[in-house]
Amino acid sequence: MKDYDVIVVGSGIGGLTAAGLLAKSGKSVLVLESHDRPGGYAHGFKRKKYRFDSGVHLISGCGPDGYRGGQIIYKVLQALDVEHCIEFINIDPFSHARYPGLDAALPQSVEAFCERLGRLFPEERQGLRDLTRLCLQVAEEITVADEIMACTNFAEAHRLMPALCKYRKATLAEVAREFIINPKLLGLFASNWPYLGLPPSEVSFVYWSTMLIGYMVDGAYYCKGGFQHLADTLVDGLARHDGEIRFKAPVDKILIEKGRIAGVEVKNEKFAAPVVIANADIRHTICEMIGEEHFPPRYIQRIKKMQHSLSIFAVYIATDIDLIEHKLAHESFCFQDFDHEKNFAATCNGEITWLSITAPTLVDPNLAPPGQHLLMLTTLLPYQAAESWQQAKPGYMDAMLKLAGKYIPGLEDHILFIEGGSPATMRRYTQNFQGAAYGWDVSPSQVGPTRIPNQSPLPGLYFAGHWTSPGGGVYGVSVSGVQAAQKVLGIRQQAEFWRLIESIGQA
Numbered sequence: 001m002k003d004y005d006v007i008v009v010g011s012g013i014g015g016l017t018a019a020g021l022l023a024k025s026g027k028s029v030l031v032l033e034s035h036d037r038p039g040g041y042a043h044g045f046k047r048k049k050y051r052f053d054s055g056v057h058l059i060s061g062c063g064p065d066g067y068r069g070g071q072i073i074y075k076v077l078q079a080l081d082v083e084h085c086i087e088f089i090n091i092d093p094f095s096h097a098r099y100p101g102l103d104a105a106l107p108q109s110v111e112a113f114c115e116r117l118g119r120l121f122p123e124e125r126q127g128l129r130d131l132t133r134l135c136l137q138v139a140e141e142i143t144v145a146d147e148i149m150a151c152t153n154f155a156e157a158h159r160l161m162p163a164l165c166k167y168r169k170a171t172l173a174e175v176a177r178e179f180i181i182n183p184k185l186l187g188l189f190a191s192n193w194p195y196l197g198l199p200p201s202e203v204s205f206v207y208w209s210t211m212l213i214g215y216m217v218d219g220a221y222y223c224k225g226g227f228q229h230l231a232d233t234l235v236d237g238l239a240r241h242d243g244e245i246r247f248k249a250p251v252d253k254i255l256i257e258k259g260r261i262a263g264v265e266v267k268n269e270k271f272a273a274p275v276v277i278a279n280a281d282i283r284h285t286i287c288e289m290i291g292e293e294h295f296p297p298r299y300i301q302r303i304k305k306m307q308h309s310l311s312i313f314a315v316y317i318a319t320d321i322d323l324i325e326h327k328l329a330h331e332s333f334c335f336q337d338f339d340h341e342k343n344f345a346a347t348c349n350g351e352i353t354w355l356s357i358t359a360p361t362l363v364d365p366n367l368a369p370p371g372q373h374l375l376m377l378t379t380l381l382p383y384q385a386a387e388s389w390q391q392a393k394p395g396y397m398d399a400m401l402k403l404a405g406k407y408i409p410g411l412e413d414h415i416l417f418i419e420g421g422s423p424a425t426m427r428r429y430t431q432n433f434q435g436a437a438y439g440w441d442v443s444p445s446q447v448g449p450t451r452i453p454n455q456s457p458l459p460g461l462y463f464a465g466h467w468t469s470p471g472g473g474v475y476g477v478s479v480s481g482v483q484a485a486q487k488v489l490g491i492r493q494q495a496e497f498w499r500l501i502e503s504i505g506q507a
Helices: 013-024 072-079 110-120 122-142 145-151 154-160 162-167 172-179 183-189 205-218 228-240 282-290 297-305 340-348 389-405 423-430 473-488 494-506
Strands: 006-009 029-032 044-047 050-053 088-090 095-099 102-106 220-223 244-246 253-257 260-266 269-272 275-278 311-319 331-334 355-358 373-381 415-421 461-463
Touching: 006 013, 006 260, 013 029, 013 072, 013 228, 013 275, 013 473, 013 494, 044 228, 050 373, 072 228, 072 473, 072 494, 095 183, 102 110, 102 183, 110 122, 110 183, 110 205, 122 162, 122 172, 122 183, 122 205, 162 205, 172 183, 172 205, 205 473, 228 244, 253 282, 260 275, 275 282, 275 473, 282 297, 282 461, 311 389, 311 423, 340 373, 355 389, 373 389, 389 415, 389 423, 415 423, 461 473, 473 494
Parallel strands: 006 029, 006 275, 029 244, 095 331, 275 461
Antiparallel strands: 044 050, 088 220, 095 102, 253 260, 260 269, 311 373, 311 415, 331 355, 355 373
């Protein structure tokens, strides 16, 4: 039985981030992945001559510039000495929002964003500017929140982080209505809500702000070659610092000895380690791989009360239709109603009334042969929307294709390849409960201090990924990987953590 300092269960972006940084710090690290490739929801796949992303459309934080405390993916890749091995394509505008009678581009930078939307709603210009600047303030404050709260009392924290303290329990809808009156502008401002899986009335304003400002100020990027290349580059960074990864190695049990982590078991083979980072579904990790009896009852009760997010339905298409002629953007959110509460209610009923259309070949033509394009149609759906996804999948694919045809006329007559991914598909490949796309919902009651922390009460067990702090999305899980590595090393402040990693690189 080989011994390691750290074993990481799962090779999603959060797990790979934690694994690579700990390997860089000098720890012996083993990553175990049940799939045949790394990446989790960021993995890609090939079909015929085409390279598809399974679920990721855009990410932020990949460049050296942005808001104070951002640029997390850039920092990780640089720390692992692999930033030169990958190329990111800047996407500006970061998305387009399409509604009946309104098609608006959402550009990068606070100034450009407010100017573009302000021209459409001139009477709301000042409120829009104030709301967007508040989002920036919240995004900057949250990057130092853990350090401030660890060193000061609440009164001092309120002075240092006034926006975060004031709005920490608020939803996007509650805050946006303080600044904007026009319901169409409210809908337009919130167009990217599917990235977080909840409508404005339910999504955390704080988490929304970090997402929006990430794309608007830290920059929106597509990974050249597809997002599988990001996962592969993190694996290269892990190997560069003597870390190991094994594929088709599903962890059956996490081993406990004398009340603490002792290692894992894979296909009757045991690997010893005093630390395990679970980059996996937390409920499955605790209840199936370990056992509830090893945790305080209140901790188990808390986990069982948490609400998981919806899943997604995706349709992957290759087409020879000219997307440039149709003036399609890399990312378009297409809604038939400005009221996102109605849109979300339809989603929860299993209805296809809106979707996002992603066209990565508009920015990376090498993903398909010349003269051809790739499309990914995506919508949110609950796992319970169908009794049998095998039977229901063709109908949902047809409905999404028909809806997409309203925005790309003639698409249905120009299909070269088509494949669907249902919530059951997402569950099968990622082992997330009911194919949850974002782990726990990012509602105000499930973010910040109320989210399951990276360090568990069981000595030696840590978490990375979208089931833990801070939340979902590639940027969020990257932060979770940094936080998990920081906790393992016993470093309280993230600035101190980055100084340590940097000093190792200079040694």
